[in-house]
Amino acid sequence: MDKLTVSPSPHIRDSMTTSKVMTHVIIALCPALIASVIIFGARALMLTGFCILTAVVWERLCNLIMKRPDSTGDLSAAVTGMLLAFNLPVTLPYWMAAIGTFVAIVITKQLFGGLGHNFANPAIVGRIVLMLSFPAAMSNWVVPFYNADAIVTQPTPLVSGNAEYLDLFLGTTGGCLGEVSALALLIGGCYLVVMKIITPHAPIAFIGTVFIFSYLVGRDGIYQILAGGVMLGAIFMATDYVTTPITPKGKVIFGIGCGIITCVIRFWCSAPEGVSYSILLMNIVTPYIDMFTRKKAVGEVYKKQAKEGDAQ
Amino acid sequence: MRLNGIILPHKKGTENAETVAVPCPETVKISMSQHMGAPCRPVVKVGDRVTVGQKIGDCDTYMSCPIHSSVSGEVTAISDMLLANGKSCKAVEIACDGLQTVCEEISPPTVTDKASLVKAVRESGCCGLGGAGFPTHVKLDYDESKNKIDSLVINAAECEPYITSDYREMIENADGVINGIKTIKNLLGIEHVYIGIEVNKPKAIALFEEKLAGEEGYTVLRLKEAYPQGAEKVIAFNATGRIVTEGTLPSDHGILVMNVSTVGFINSYLETGMPLIERRITIDGDAVKKPCNLKVPIGMKLSEVLKIADTDIEQIHKLISGGPMMGVCVYDIDTPVCKTNNAFLALKKQGKLKKLWWHESAHTNCIRCGRCIEACPLGLMPTELEKAYDRKDRDALNKLKIDLCINCGSCSYVCPAKRSLAEKNQLAKGFAMSK
Numbered sequence: 001m002d003k004l005t006v007s008p009s010p011h012i013r014d015s016m017t018t019s020k021v022m023t024h025v026i027i028a029l030c031p032a033l034i035a036s037v038i039i040f041g042a043r044a045l046m047l048t049g050f051c052i053l054t055a056v057v058w059e060r061l062c063n064l065i066m067k068r069p070d071s072t073g074d075l076s077a078a079v080t081g082m083l084l085a086f087n088l089p090v091t092l093p094y095w096m097a098a099i100g101t102f103v104a105i106v107i108t109k110q111l112f113g114g115l116g117h118n119f120a121n122p123a124i125v126g127r128i129v130l131m132l133s134f135p136a137a138m139s140n141w142v143v144p145f146y147n148a149d150a151i152v153t154q155p156t157p158l159v160s161g162n163a164e165y166l167d168l169f170l171g172t173t174g175g176c177l178g179e180v181s182a183l184a185l186l187i188g189g190c191y192l193v194v195m196k197i198i199t200p201h202a203p204i205a206f207i208g209t210v211f212i213f214s215y216l217v218g219r220d221g222i223y224q225i226l227a228g229g230v231m232l233g234a235i236f237m238a239t240d241y242v243t244t245p246i247t248p249k250g251k252v253i254f255g256i257g258c259g260i261i262t263c264v265i266r267f268w269c270s271a272p273e274g275v276s277y278s279i280l281l282m283n284i285v286t287p288y289i290d291m292f293t294r295k296k297a298v299g300e301v302y303k304k305q306a307k308e309g310d311a312q
Numbered sequence: 313m314r315l316n317g318i319i320l321p322h323k324k325g326t327e328n329a330e331t332v333a334v335p336c337p338e339t340v341k342i343s344m345s346q347h348m349g350a351p352c353r354p355v356v357k358v359g360d361r362v363t364v365g366q367k368i369g370d371c372d373t374y375m376s377c378p379i380h381s382s383v384s385g386e387v388t389a390i391s392d393m394l395l396a397n398g399k400s401c402k403a404v405e406i407a408c409d410g411l412q413t414v415c416e417e418i419s420p421p422t423v424t425d426k427a428s429l430v431k432a433v434r435e436s437g438c439c440g441l442g443g444a445g446f447p448t449h450v451k452l453d454y455d456e457s458k459n460k461i462d463s464l465v466i467n468a469a470e471c472e473p474y475i476t477s478d479y480r481e482m483i484e485n486a487d488g489v490i491n492g493i494k495t496i497k498n499l500l501g502i503e504h505v506y507i508g509i510e511v512n513k514p515k516a517i518a519l520f521e522e523k524l525a526g527e528e529g530y531t532v533l534r535l536k537e538a539y540p541q542g543a544e545k546v547i548a549f550n551a552t553g554r555i556v557t558e559g560t561l562p563s564d565h566g567i568l569v570m571n572v573s574t575v576g577f578i579n580s581y582l583e584t585g586m587p588l589i590e591r592r593i594t595i596d597g598d599a600v601k602k603p604c605n606l607k608v609p610i611g612m613k614l615s616e617v618l619k620i621a622d623t624d625i626e627q628i629h630k631l632i633s634g635g636p637m638m639g640v641c642v643y644d645i646d647t648p649v650c651k652t653n654n655a656f657l658a659l660k661k662q663g664k665l666k667k668l669w670w671h672e673s674a675h676t677n678c679i680r681c682g683r684c685i686e687a688c689p690l691g692l693m694p695t696e697l698e699k700a701y702d703r704k705d706r707d708a709l710n711k712l713k714i715d716l717c718i719n720c721g722s723c724s725y726v727c728p729a730k731r732s733l734a735e736k737n738q739l740a741k742g743f744a745m746s747k
Contacts, residue, residue, distance in 0.1 A: 004629070004630060004641065004643055004644070004645065005629055005641065006630075006643050007630070008732065008738070009636075009637060009638050009639055009719070009721050009734065010636060010637045010638070010722075010725050010734060011630065011632055011636045011637075011639065011641075011659070012320075012473070012636040012725065013724065013725055013727075013730060014725055014726050014728075016683075016728045017728050017729075017730065018676050018679055018728050018729050021679070021728050071676075074676060076679075115676070115679060116677030116678050116679050116729075117677065241680045241681045241682070242680050246685060246693070246696075247682070247685065247693075294693065294696075294712070295685060295691050295692075296691060297558075297690055297712075297716050298315060298545070298549075298555060298689070298690045298691045298716070299556055299557040299560075299716065300557075300558055300713055300716070301559065
């Protein structure tokens with residue numbers, strides 16, 4: 001003992017860290033990845049691995065160029081890469097996937113200041129840019145258990161509108177790599193809720209709104225929540241800490257907004273799917289939701305300011 | 313409605329350690345500022361002989377309380393000492409003669425009503441023994457015409473990890489505490505008493521329920537183990553369901569909150585007339601080989617106290633006065649013990665205990681996970697407060713109610729990015745108050 005250390009309280013900290021949070025998210029994404037590998041074969045695993053790898057490489061390159069400390073250790077880049085891969089068709093060429101991760105990591109995240117400063121979900125932006133740039137490759141939906149030598153494609157259930165509920169629930173249907181199996185995504189979502197990584201506010205509000213809204217306009221509500229990207233979007237994208245509101249009330253508003261926009265795009269726009277756009281749009285209004293859903297402090301007294309002075 | 317709280321590891325390893333009185337030290341250094349409020353002036357001179365319980369410091373200011381000698385001996389010096397908050401005050405140094413002669417003036421006070429109780433409590437040098445050190449007589453001296461106090465809340469939550477001194481008070485001095493509660497209840501005419509104990513102390517709950525069985529107007533509350541259960545506003549709410557609103561005191565809502573050790577001491581003072589000259593202190597931490605509860609005379613050097621607990625002094629990296637959540641770091645191992653101390657934790661460097669981090673790891677960007685907001689017992693938004701402070705936005709800080717922060721440290725504890733939110737809140741509070 002030479003000198004005693006003096007530091008402000010508290011002197012103990014919980015063992016939860018940012019990288020542990022991200023690890024839990026990766027674990028929660030694994031059931032959907034396994035389902036995808038079973039349904040679409042090894043290329044699903046290859047594409048996901050490739051996206052994670054490029055995302056981490058872009059992040060590290062940005063750190064080096066911008067002279068920032070190495071941030072790949074927090075695993076957020078790996079999560080972004082994985083989520084982006086889940087939003088891609090399994091047949092997408094690797095170079096296109098690399099462009100997607102570049103947009104996600106470099107343009108959406110690092111140029112805005114890195115983790116915690118991005119205004120929109122990087123994976124969502126990556127997917128939207130790819131969809132607008134390569135519409136054909138991004139809607140090349142292969143049938144489940146396909147043969148790599150003779151690829152057969154089919155429209156997604158949202159376009160065809162004739163898939164069985166069981167196929168949609170298990171994921172034996174056409175669609176993006178990670179979004180097809182509602183069951184696997186729900187398992188991941190439950191894991192995150194149980195581990196207290198996310199709260200169920202936004203997913204329930206999102207999925208519930210899609211269900212009710214579809215029912216109200218005369219569509220099949222169950223079909224709408226099982227088909228397409230609603231499960232993936234609601235459980236893993238609408239719960240992204242950085243780009244969604246911070247209070248429970250705000251999260252519910254966020255989920256409802258996402259649900260309504262998704263349905264409006266699906267039913268009345270030319271695009272077949274609207275989950276990514278809805279989340280992006282709600283990401284943009286997140287600061288405003290935060291502003292209007294500030295928590296009231298315990299014992300807070302509202303003062304009628306300035307009014308008294310005017311009355312005199 | 314329910315107030316937020318966080319689950320902490322208890323680490324109450326000393327809960328079964330019976331209190332041991334330490335032998336009389338050779339010298340003591342008694343600080344003249346041991347309570348909240350104005351510091352005392354020494355009323356003795358160098359060379360004076362003092363006895364146990366003799367008044368050695370006093371002050372005319374209302375918000376203050378006198379200080380007494382814990383030993384008998386000769387005053388050797390009146391020096392300046394630096395306090396943890398950066399201010400300095402006088403300190404009386406006494407060389408002990410080892411005889412522990414008791415002052416002749418010591419006799420039980422006559423207490424018949426509220427005014428005489430307030431006067432007696434002031435003379436006893438009693439201040440809140442929970443840690444803040446608010447002079448107890450000021451608390452008791454509320455304006456009866458304005459506030460009708462109907463609830464007395466005895467704070468025995470002891471929600472900080474490690475500390476067990478209040479628990480030992482309840483176990484070892486249960487009759488004294490209950491007697492003290494009854495005296496205060498009767499003198500102040502309070503209708504109902506709530507004794508708030510966290511459920512991790514089943515023995516204390518059982519003991520108090522047994523002793524108060526069949527008596528009207530007493531409730532033993534089983535409080536959830538949720539830090540900061542012992543914070544004044546939190547325990548007042550959990551006991552009575554009344555919210556202590558911004559800018560008011562519990563007494564404005566008819567509530568009087570007192571620490572269990574304070575009540576125990578008041579009872580012993582009323583019985584013997586011996587002022588506050590010693591304290592039960594928990595000594596724990598991973599550098600302490602024999603964690604224990606000690607009865608320490610005020611003014612004893614901390615290094616001597618630590619030696620009694622067989623502490624590996626060379627290994628100490630951080631010495632905390634109080635609990636690990638709100639405790640203050642001690643910078644000098646020879647700091648004297650004062651009235652408000654209830655525990656000292658001697659921690660080794662970089663100890664990573666199960667599920668807890670000691671060391672100050674580097675912080676990363678806020679990921680807006682909202683854990684701090686979920687943790688704050690007063691419903692504040694620590695991450696927003698931090699951002700508002702960083703951009704020096706005084707209006708936003710006031711809007712976010714920075715003045716309500718009680719510095720419990722829950723926000724920093726839960727932060728996965730390891731940001732120093734509690735520290736920022738304290739800085740922000742000072743900044744928002746400054747004009």
